[in-house]
Amino acid sequence: MRRAGEAAPLPVPHSSAPGAAPARGADWAVLKRLLPYLLQYKWRALAALAFMVGAKLANVGVPVLLKTLVDSMSLKPGDPAAVLVVPIGLLLGYGLLRLSTSLFTELRELVFSKATQGATRSIALQTFEHLHSLSLRFHLERQTGGMTRDIERGVRGIESLISYSLYSIVPTLVELALVLGILAVKFDVWFAWITIAALAVYIVFTVSITEWRTKFRREANEFDSAAHTRAVDSLLNYETVKYFNNEAFEARRYDESLDRYRRSRIKAQTTLSLLNTGQQLIIATSLVAMLWRATQGVVDGRMTLGDLVMINAFMIQLYIPLNFLGVLYREIKQSLTDLDKMFVLMEKEREVADKPGAAPLGLPPGQATVRFEHVTFGYEPARVILHDVSFEIPAGKTVAVVGPSGSGKSTLARLLYRFYDVQQGHIRIGGQDVRDVTQASVRQAIGIVPQDTVLFNDTVEFNIAYGRPGATRAQVEEAARSARIHAFIESTPRGYQTMVGERGLKLSGGEKQRVAIARTLLKNPPILIFDEATSALDSANERAIQAELKSAAQNKTTLLIAHRLSTVIDAHEILVMEAGRVIERGTHQQLLARGGRYAQMWALQQQSGEGEPASPARVVPA
Structure with missing residues (x-):
């Protein structure tokens, strides 16, 4: 039994709670809801994809250029050709490829920004209009603070989802395909198999752990909304709080909400650390295996020093997108969770709805009986x-x-x-x-x-x-x-x-x-x-x-x-x-x-x- 004046415990959120996002288990359903908003800008999307492919081709070309430069530097000391080969080839070629990568990336961002902001605006406006169309009963039962927080996170989720999907997933897949093709064609197939195996283990591990972590993210969102709701309700009723001298009581209630949110966030961070450690272990193992085989090839005379440099550069370049793939998947899952909450609001049925084809009320003067x-x-x-x-x-x-x-x-x-x-x-x-x-x-x-x-x-x-x-x-x-x-x-x-x-x-x-x-x-x-x-x-x-x-x-x-x-x-x-x-x-x-x-x-x-x-x-x- 609680003592008098003690804050009531905040209930643990669950999927059936009012306003909670149901665990639908179908992220594709959320993506399907989002797709029509993006199709309004399909030509911009295609242009952005073209710039993205150009950026990745330039990025993959950097290690190839380094290999050529390293192999062409087997000159005798004092050879006049070295002055031409090293400074001009390295600076112009490397600088041009790097500039191309940045230029294509910025063009991609510039072209598709209108689509991203346009889709975000359309969904946010539609949600706002839908909330105004819902019945009075819904608004009397709503929790304003939690609902506005769901909309806020949903809008951010749209931007994150579109950004990560177009700017990260497809570019990463394109770069992986290009690197695997070069490794398989130019060297023995084991280089490609090591990369594929590491990628497969990495993806399975990342997806499994992230799916497990999603419930902690959802729980954290629920506690965050609950804390925000209590804060907004208390501030809106400022005078009532003062009338009954209940500032300390409200502070305890809010602190209890914040404490539950803190514990859920710590749990989420602990599982995140586990995920990051596992990912780094997989990446490090694959890097050691690739460099061991490349070094062995140089020793056996099957590969040049340029080949070793190129493989090492490929691995360094792949390390970033592979490592980001885990972050990317986590962010997409979080964005889908947040976006799902907003779509749940949009799916609320109207208790009072106009009949199909309903006509406006006609009131001739003097007939408003x-x-x-x-x-x-x-x-x-x-x-x-x-x-x-x-x-x-x-x-x-x-x-x-x-x-x-x-x-x-x-x-x-x-x-x-x-x-x-x-x-x-x-x-x-x-x-x-x-x-x-x-x-x-x-x-x-x-x-x-x-x-x-x-x-x-x-x-x-x-x-x-x-x-x-x-x-x-x-x-x-x-x-x-x-x-x-x-x-x-x-x-x-x-x-x-x-x-x-x-x-x-x-x-x-x-x-x-x-x-x-x-x-x-x-x-x-x-x-x-x-x-x-x-x-x-x-x-x-x-x-x-x-x-x-x-x-x-x-x-x-x-x-x-x-x-x-x-x-x-x-x-x-x-x-x-x-x-x-x-x-x-x-x-x-x-x-x-x-x-x-x-x-x-x-x-x-x-x-x-x-x-x-x-x-x-x-x-x-x-």
């Missing part, structure tokens, strides 16, 4: 939130919904926005079922002032203009005036360029809510939803804002969700909800005369002062 028809809905099958709810908001009219917390009021707004689909019944806008039209067109026709306003960490102007991107400064200011926040903005040192902070935390609750109101007024849609739109305002400013909202709702179809009954008395119809059912409906006066649940709520709020309208004398401009 909203109708709920026998709607039954639950976020989980075992917990039904709405029970056979039916009502209509005529075009240009206002319908208010009141009731205790948990009665299903805000769920109506989520369903109207089509964040979820109803299990039974229909929701129609202008006579069209929202499931038969595109989600984008439905949301374009609706504006909302939510109960919990979250702002972007940007300027006040940006947050207001977000309601209509491209709006002019004059239009933004007019919306701010209507929301009674223009005077406050102008009073700040930077005015509309004031930064609002993470989630708008630099503003008060009332200021954030007025920014949200201004944003919705700027959007100017035919349907409005006010979900406790003035809950964060004091009673003095509430009356003034209510007047602006009433003016904004003129000739618009409005769903007004409220707790304070004084804000709904002018609605054309008031629905009283309880436990997901509409238990009363009518105008303010009709419901009071009925003496039911609404009348009880009104009497209770009158006694507590919540239902008392603010006096005009108490109205204070923002």
Whole structure:
């Protein structure tokens, strides 16, 4: 049992954990997903391959040139030809080949860089768009820190995978083929067989150990994401941490995550050291065998000193790509693991999707009627939130919904926005079922002032203009005036360029809510939803804002969700909800005369002062 205040242990990641990359065992599936992005640049890929072959031909030509130079240097001391053979042949030939290698390599990088960056941009953008298309349920259950870390590593993995595949695998294979061909043709076949055997043992050893190590890399990624998630969550909830004096508790939780990550990284490094040692042993053994046979050939007179120099140079040149082959395979496996995580995000099914061929919502002027028809809905099958709810908001009219917390009021707004689909019944806008039209067109026709306003960490102007991107400064200011926040903005040192902070935390609750109101007024849609739109305002400013909202709702179809009954008395119809059912409906006066649940709520709020309208004398401009 943990002691009070002790951090909860971080669960060991496994493949079935939310967000964990499944061990699909099919790296080719990831490569297959990546291939279409590269085929958009096939001509650049072919040009890059041509430059790569040129670079490797020049690289292999260096040892051949050294052999020729060594063999041609059997001159007598003082021979005038030595002055011509050594300086000119060595400097010009060697320098030209080295320059060619570097030149072709840089041309390859230059030609294919557009393809690499283009594919990376396309996949990252597609992932971003797909995440925005996923349902609200996914985003409510997500861990933002871990998800962003998966995307970050996935993007890096794309660059690494493309770079290593085109710039390293194929060049290494080409160079090996050229060297093996020269050794087999020019000398006895044993040189080629020694190289092939060493290469085969090296590849089998590297692949086997790397496959074994992959699980440690995956585990390290999981712990890294978990630590990042805890850090982001703690920092986003900075004020809550301070409220409860839990800095030490959060530090312990984060340190526990970091400790698990540290242990997994040490385990990964230990296995890496084992892999590197084994690779070096194989390389050293093959080098000794090759040089022993070459030296024996020189002693027997079958080979020249130039041949020995050439074989030694070949082995030195092969040592680097052979050694890099292990690093290359490890990096590719790691990149595939990271890329797989991002593709898993892209493969998340959309809970709410447009029907094939869905048309945009058509709303002729004055026909934005909203109708709920026998709607039954639950976020989980075992917990039904709405029970056979039916009502209509005529075009240009206002319908208010009141009731205790948990009665299903805000769920109506989520369903109207089509964040979820109803299990039974229909929701129609202008006579069209929202499931038969595109989600984008439905949301374009609706504006909302939510109960919990979250702002972007940007300027006040940006947050207001977000309601209509491209709006002019004059239009933004007019919306701010209507929301009674223009005077406050102008009073700040930077005015509309004031930064609002993470989630708008630099503003008060009332200021954030007025920014949200201004944003919705700027959007100017035919349907409005006010979900406790003035809950964060004091009673003095509430009356003034209510007047602006009433003016904004003129000739618009409005769903007004409220707790304070004084804000709904002018609605054309008031629905009283309880436990997901509409238990009363009518105008303010009709419901009071009925003496039911609404009348009880009104009497209770009158006694507590919540239902008392603010006096005009108490109205204070923002």
